[in-house]
Structures are given as structure tokens and as C-alpha cells.
Amino acid sequence: MTTATVVPAQAGIHAEQIWAWLGEVPDPEIPVISIVDLGIVRDVQIAGDGAYDITITPTYSGCPAMQVIADAITEALHAHGVAEVRLHNQLSPAWTTDWMSEAGKLALQGYGIAPPAQQVIDISGLRGGARAAVSRRAASSTPRIACPHCGSAHTEITSQFGSTPCKALYKCLACREPFDYFKCH
Ligand SMILES: [Zn+2]
Numbered sequence: 001m002t003t004a005t006v007v008p009a010q011a012g013i014h015a016e017q018i019w020a021w022l023g024e025v026p027d028p029e030i031p032v033i034s035i036v037d038l039g040i041v042r043d044v045q046i047a048g049d050g051a052y053d054i055t056i057t058p059t060y061s062g063c064p065a066m067q068v069i070a071d072a073i074t075e076a077l078h079a080h081g082v083a084e085v086r087l088h089n090q091l092s093p094a095w096t097t098d099w100m101s102e103a104g105k106l107a108l109q110g111y112g113i114a115p116p117a118q119q120v121i122d123i124s125g126l127r128g129g130a131r132a133a134v135s136r137r138a139a140s141s142t143p144r145i146a147c148p149h150c151g152s153a154h155t156e157i158t159s160q161f162g163s164t165p166c167k168a169l170y171k172c173l174a175c176r177e178p179f180d181y182f183k184c185h
Helices: 016-024 066-079 102-110 127-140
Strands: 041-046 052-056 085-089 154-159 167-172 179-183
Touching: 016 041, 016 052, 016 167, 052 066, 052 179, 154 179
Parallel strands: 052 085
Antiparallel strands: 041 052, 154 167, 167 179
């Protein structure tokens, strides 16, 4: 255990700066969104030895892009002169689409990917029959996904898996364009 609180001069970089640099690292699968906006960077800590501990959580366990992301983080920080980078994979709590920033969701939409819809319906304020009706409806319908091209809600799922396992493939019935939908977890 070290009692040193002085960070080596080379590493006189605040965690906020590290977050800002990580915010420039694109997700390898969806390059319009940064890994910070995607919500997979969970923590940045400056260790007593001057190294930077970066904690990341994959979007789903076994995500093949994680090694690419880890390498991209290390490379980006090295490029900014951060010598010691330690990456930690944290699987619990599991990543949720709630961790995606609003900016990230907008970027997804601009890229033609429908951002995750809110699937959870809070029925705690309802009682009796109303509650049963709402939960029946919630159980029987998949969330309405708006088309990222024209905004129509007349869309249908064509495949559970889109270009990557994180996404499902949808088709818009209004403008006929296919699009990826970023699935909720
Ligand atoms: Zn459309």
C-alpha cells in the first residue's frame, strides 16, 4: 500500500481529460457514436503509481468488439502521452441501453439506426384491471420503433439480428427503407 498522493509529472492529467479523450474514440461497430456516448466506459481512475485504470463494460457479454475497443482506448491514450493504461472488464452490472447518452441516441438516429426504445412500462401507479390491461398489451406487442429515415412508426422487424448481434433488422412500411435497430438489453 502506498501513501503517496503526488501523481508523477508525466501523468499530471486529470480524469476529466481522459474522459474527453475517450469521448473521441469511436465505437468500432457504429463509428458515429463514441465509446463514452455508448456508455461502455464506466470508470477512470488514476492509480497511486501514475497509471490510469479504465473500466469498461461490454454492450453484451461476449461482444467480439471488446478487444478492438480495448486496443483503441490504449492507442488513443498513448497518442496523448499517457504511458500507463490498464483496462478492466466489468461484466456486472450488465450494460444497459440506459447508459447511452442522449447525444449518442441522436447520433445513432442520424446514422440511420433507430435508437433503443423504452421498453419498460411503469404500471405501478395503476390498479386492478387497468394494470392487467397494460401488462397484457406490453407483453403482446414489441416496442414501436420509429423509422430513422422518415419517422414513421409503421415499421416491422425482419430479422432479430442486423449487421451485428446488438442490432435487429427492421423495415419501414412507409418509406420502404430497411434500417438497423439498436436492441434494448
Ligand atoms: Zn421510413
